[in-house]
Amino acid sequence: MKLPFWPLKRDYALELLTIGDSAAIAPLHREDFVRPWSGEEFSQLLEQDTVFGFAVREVGHGTEAPAGFVLARLAAGEAEILTIAVSRAHRRHGLGWRLMDAVLRELHAQRAEALFLEVDETNAPAIALYRKFGFHEVGKRPNYYQSAQGATGALVMRLDLR
Ligand SMILES: CC(C)(COP(=O)(O)OP(=O)(O)OC[C@H]1O[C@@H](n2cnc3c(N)ncnc32)[C@H](O)[C@@H]1OP(=O)(O)O)[C@@H](O)C(=O)NCCC(=O)NCCS
Structure with a gap:
């Protein structure tokens, strides 16, 4: 008898992002x-006291690159997402x-008041993610991102934390 194939559920661990990453x-x-x-730019950012981040790594792949990471900055009660990325293979x-x-x-632990971010107005997956957390649009920067495909605008989004 042929057994059905069940893909193994992937397991990920969340870690604090360090300069070593x-x-x-x-x-x-x-x-x-x-x-x-x-890598040099990331390490300069992570050296700053106001910058912190997290990484997710597939369990059992400890020495490999993280599957995703986020970098944020908190200063004077206001925070911003500097960048977030999940590898295509792990989305x-x-x-x-x-x-x-x-x-x-x-x-929340640091009692921050608000979190801001900028996102390309054509980046539907990221916008859907942010809206799911309750971010709302507070501004728009036309022609903010330039690429070979042309210019696109940035949405500025905010989440109230208090
Ligand atoms: C945006 C990004 C970080 C999402 O990562 P991810 O691990 O795939 O997202 P998750 O699996 O946690 O999805 C959470 C929610 O986000 C939204 N979402 C994520 N990918 C989506 C997609 N392709 N289409 C629509 N909604 C999507 C959904 O609401 C989803 O919830 P659901 O699974 O219950 O529907 C990832 O697509 C990425 O790294 N993109 C490239 C880098 C980037 O654009 N960064 C943001 C720059 S501002």
């Missing part, structure tokens, strides 16, 4: 961003949600 997250950023940040497994949730938990 800088080189590993740069290729992940490069998968999707027109102007990717280098739609709830990792973007877990990363944003981790940032929000940290911001």
Whole structure:
């Protein structure tokens, strides 16, 4: 008798992002961003006291690059998402949600007032993710992102934390 094939459920661990992850997250950023940040740029950001982030790594793949990460900055009660990315091979497994949730938990613990972000107005997956958390649009920057396909606008979104 042939047994049915059940794909194994993937298991991911959430970790605090460290300077040591800088080189590993740069290729992940490069998968999707027109102007990717280098490992050096990530490490300069992570050196700053106001910057923090989280990574998700597939359990059992400890030495490999994270499957996703988020970087945020908190200063004077206001926070911003600097960037978030989940590797294409790991999308739609709830990792973007877990990363944003981790940032929000940290911001609540720090008693932050609001979280802002900018997102390309054509980036439907990211906008859907942010709306699910309750972000709403507070501004628009026309022709903000330039790519070979032309210019697109940025939505500025805000989430009240208090
Ligand atoms: C945006 C991104 C981080 C989402 O990561 P993800 O791990 O695939 O997202 P999740 O599986 O946690 O999805 C959470 C919710 O986001 C929304 N979402 C995510 N991907 C989506 C898609 N392709 N289409 C529509 N909605 C989507 C859904 O509401 C989803 O909830 P659901 O699964 O219950 O429908 C990922 O697509 C990514 O890295 N994109 C490239 C980088 C990027 O655009 N970053 C944002 C820059 S501002």
